[in-house]
Amino acid sequence: MCGRYATTRSEADLSRLFDAVDVTEGLTPSWNVAPTDPVPLVRVSKxxxxxxxxTAKWGLVPAWAKDPRSGGRMINARAETVATLPAFAPSFARRRCLVPADGWYEWVRDGKRKQAYYMTPRDGSPLAFAGLWSMSAADVLTCSVVTTAALGGLARVHDRMPLILPPDRWADWLAGGGEPAELLRPMPPAELDRIELRAVRPDVGNVRNNGPDLITPPDPEPVPVTLF
Structure with a gap:
């Protein structure tokens, strides 16, 4: 997974969707989330x-880390090693979360230029990325998105993708414990049918650009990547 995604729903919508109490003090929609940005997440609070x-800072900083800047390098946690790597294993065991998203971005090189693509449900429904959270030594809530091998035609855009969890897996993911192989299983291939691969404007490459125009097709629209 590349380091950009979109999350634009309000706290009221997300609270209702995830049956969660809102403690965010307000959310700012973002069509161009970048590493270290504040992002919404859903977790269990004892x-x-x-x-x-x-709300957490995107880029997990373990409690034992001396340098808070290390979070910028840990925005993603690989499903293959998340249960064993020291930086992620404690959070995987006890501090898992859901990261709400509208979709995520990847880039495909076409000769000398790169074309940006946006992966999002065709019906506009939200996604829940599997995530981990931690409280840094400075008492800052931080998080990481779990990634897995890209499925089907999505592998033609990038070899990694977020681990997407359907609603019937949310409770087990948030509960803590459990069998890693079961918790980290990828989405069924049939679920890929609802993911659209949309060519978008190059403006998304600049983190200072933000707004709904980033997820609209460019003009003229490039030849689409064939998923299947």
Whole structure:
């Protein structure tokens, strides 16, 4: 997975969708989330006794890390090693979360230029990325998105993709514990049918650009990548 995605739904919508208490103090929609940006996540709070919608800095910083800047290098955690690597294993065992998203971006090189693509559900429904959270030594909530090998035609764009969890897997993921192989199984190939691969404008390559125009097709539209 590349280091960009979109998450634009309001705290009210996300709270309702994930049956979570909102503790975010307001969310700012972003069509161009970049590493270290604040992002919404859903986690279980023992103090609240259930799910909360919270805000975290994208890029996990383990509690033992001395340099908070290390989070910029840990925006993603590979499903193949997330249960064993020291930086991620404690969070995988006890501090898992859901990261709401509208879609994510990847780039494909076409000669001397790169074409940006946006992967998003065709029906506009939200996605829930499997995530991990940690509280840094500076008491800053941070998170990482779990990635897995790209499935089907998505592998033609990038060899990695977020681990996407359907609603019937949310409770087990958030509960802590469990069998890693079961928790980290990829989405069924049939689910790929609902993911659209949309060519978008090159403006998304600049983190300072943000807005709904980033997910609209360019003009003229390039030849699409064939998924199947």
């Amino acid at each position: 103090r609240r006794g259930g799910r909360v919608l919270d």
